[in-house]
Amino acid sequence: MDLIKLLGVLVVIVGFAIKLEPILIIIVAAIVTAIVGNLGVDGLLETLGSTFVANRGMAIFILIMLVTGTLERNGLKNAASALIGKVKRASAGAVIGAYGIMRGIFAAFNVSFGGVAGFVRPIIMPMAVGAIEASGHVPNEDHVETVKGMASGMENISWFFCQVLFVGGGGALLVQSTLAPLGYDVDLLDLAVVEIPIAIFAVLLGITYYFLKDRKLVKKYYGSDAKKED
Amino acid sequence: MFSMSTPLLALSFFTDPEVTTSAKFLEIMFLAMGLIAIYNGIKNLLDKTNEARIGTAVFWCALGIVMAFGRWIPPLGNGILIIIMTLPAILKQVKVGKTDAPSPEEEKANYDKIGMKIFIPSLTIGLSAIAFALFTDLGALVGIGFGVIISIVILMIYSRKNTPKVFLDDSARLLSIVGPLSMLPMLLASLGAIYTAAGVGNVIADLVGKIIPAGNVNLGIIVFAIGMVLFTMIMGNAFAAITVMTVGIGHPFVLAYGANPVVIGMVALTAGYCGTLMTPMAANFNIVPVAMLEMKDRWGVIKNQVIPALILLVFQIVYMIILK
Structure with a gap:
């Protein structure tokens, strides 16, 4: 068996695991794979060149950035903070x-x-700590520590599983370009639609889990009867 | 690398009735993207405050040339340009120069003027992508291109201060901040193609085939999804895992038996995201926030993500098995 052909995969796994520069890892893995797979210098460069050009769609973020920065300049973050600020009590x-x-x-x-x-x-943590204070408690240090972890977790879960709903996002483009040479032609819209139930489930799961976890912690740190009646 | 006939080739591409309108629009978008990258390169070359102005310029200009003109450059030339592009990145010679970031005061002043209406141009691009995918033959990416134009027009209507130069400089600023790592998905896709060309997928398939019996599609799905999680945890990057896992396991053990490539191919990626939630290797998501929020426990974010990640993994495996 041609186990030697896996050398390039090993380079990627070890390289990322020991935190080498990611682009260096990929280039070394490409060169190693080209050597053990007898692609030759021309084969390596031509495959690299033609795939990169075929996948230029993945760089669509360059075009999107044309507005992203200016949206921020025009107060997007302020608007978002005003929107979330409507959550009271x-x-x-x-x-x-x-x-x-x-x-x-x-x-x-x-x-x-x-x-x-x-x-x-700057926005979510002060609101969360403010919510603890508003219910009449002095924020417990360990509670706030967990709230920080939960806020980051919610941030990651919502982003990971909802970003794939954006039609033409990076993840779907990579899946599309991975499947194409294997003979499967898939549509970007279909790739987004298939993720809708998963995205909804992920956000609901995150909300429920963190809500219940927080309620348990409130009881633990402030006592079940310490909460002021509304 | 370039031939004299390149402009002629370009002209014939845009007038060729055989080429789809969608492909022509995309090529115009790639041209714009390439020019933005080249603009950022030249801007940095002239920026005396950038301590690595040559390397930074080489990176963005080489990228810009491949983006804008890659279609008319032979594959070998593109390959050489990409290697040239990666050199300053590897040598850590791509840096952020002088950027004119908006001050909180400027943002506040603009917000006072524009208010919640700012959400409209924020949502335009996504809506346009969906509309184009649903109602035209041009596809989602062309929809994004049009959405960007609409969004720019709305922003210009909102404020006369939003001149073309503001958009260009703001995009160059963000491009500099994301830096060479933004090229990771494209480079990984290229690596995936090199793996395929070298027959790496077959070797992995042979190996895995000794452990799991071929023909059991459900078992194949479980191994594919859990494999994605483990590979992602080791590498810290689901994008790095998906190419090799699809070629080595997804294709030979699941898709080859007629399973739906949309469901299997895509959900495997988000199954991998469960791995991202559980590994310190994904430092941007799990370790950097620990520092930013001044948490005491280095594992504080990950500890709060493990249970949802495991539940989501089971959910997605069941989802793939049902919809396959």
Whole structure:
């Protein structure tokens, strides 16, 4: 068996695992695979060149960036923060859940508000901590630590599973270009549609899980009867 | 690398009735994307504050040439240009130069003027992509191109300060921030093609075939999905995992038996995302937030993601088995 042909796969696995520069890993893996697979220098360069050109659609983000930065300049983040600010008198878990829905919907349109650095830290965390205080508690350090983890988790889950709903997103383009040489022709719209039930399930799961987890923590840290009656 | 007939070839491409309208539109979009990349390259070359201006310029210009003119350059020439492009990236000579980021005050002032209406141009691109995919033969990508134009027009109507140069500089700024790593998906797709050309998929298929019996499609789906999760956890990147796993397992053990490639091919990727949620290798998502939110526990994000990730994995495996 031609186990030697797997050398390039090994390069990728080990390379990423020991955190080498990703582009270096890919080029080395390509060269190693070309050597063990007898592609030759020309074969390597020609395959590299023609596939890259065939996949230029994946760089569509360059065109989208033509508006992304200017949207931010014109106050997109401020608008998003005003929108989420409409969530009043909620628990920390509910704030996270509301953010999960908003992030998921906008992810489906390939719109992000700046991730953890740009949105969770300056807007969601103060809202969540404010929610704990509004219910009459002094925020417990361990509780806030978990809320941070849950907010990041909601951020990731909504983004990962809803971004694939954007028709022509990077993930679907990669799947399309991986399947094509194997003889399967798939449509970008179909690739997005097939993910709709999964995206809805993922967001609902995240919301429910973090809401229940937060409620349990509130009981644990502040006692079940400490919550002020509304 | 370039021949004198390149402009003629380009002209004949756009006038050729055999070429679809969609392909012509796409080629115009690639031209625009390439020119944006070249603009960013030249901008950095002239930027004395960029400590790696040559490398940065080489990277963005080489990318821009392949993007804009790749169709008319022979594959060998494109391959050489891509190698040239990756060199400064590997040598860490691609840097962010001077960028004119909007200040919070500017954003606030614009928000006071435009308000919630800013969501309209934000949603235009996605809506346009869906509309084009549903109602035209041009496809989603061309829809994105038109959506970008509509979004630009709306923003220009909102504020006279949004001049073409503002859009161009803002995109160059974001392009510089995402940097060479933004090319990862395209390079991975190319690596996948090289694997296929070298017959890597067959070798993996032979290996896996010794462990799981061929012909059991449900078992194949389970191995494909769990394999995606494990590979993604090791590499920290589901995009890196999907090419080799599809070629080595998805195709020979699942798709070859007639399973639906839309369901299997796509859901395998999002099954891989469950791996992304559980690994410190995906540092951008799981470790960087720990630092940004000043958390005490390095595993604090991952610990809050493991249970949803496992539930989502089971859900997706069942989903693939039902819809295959």
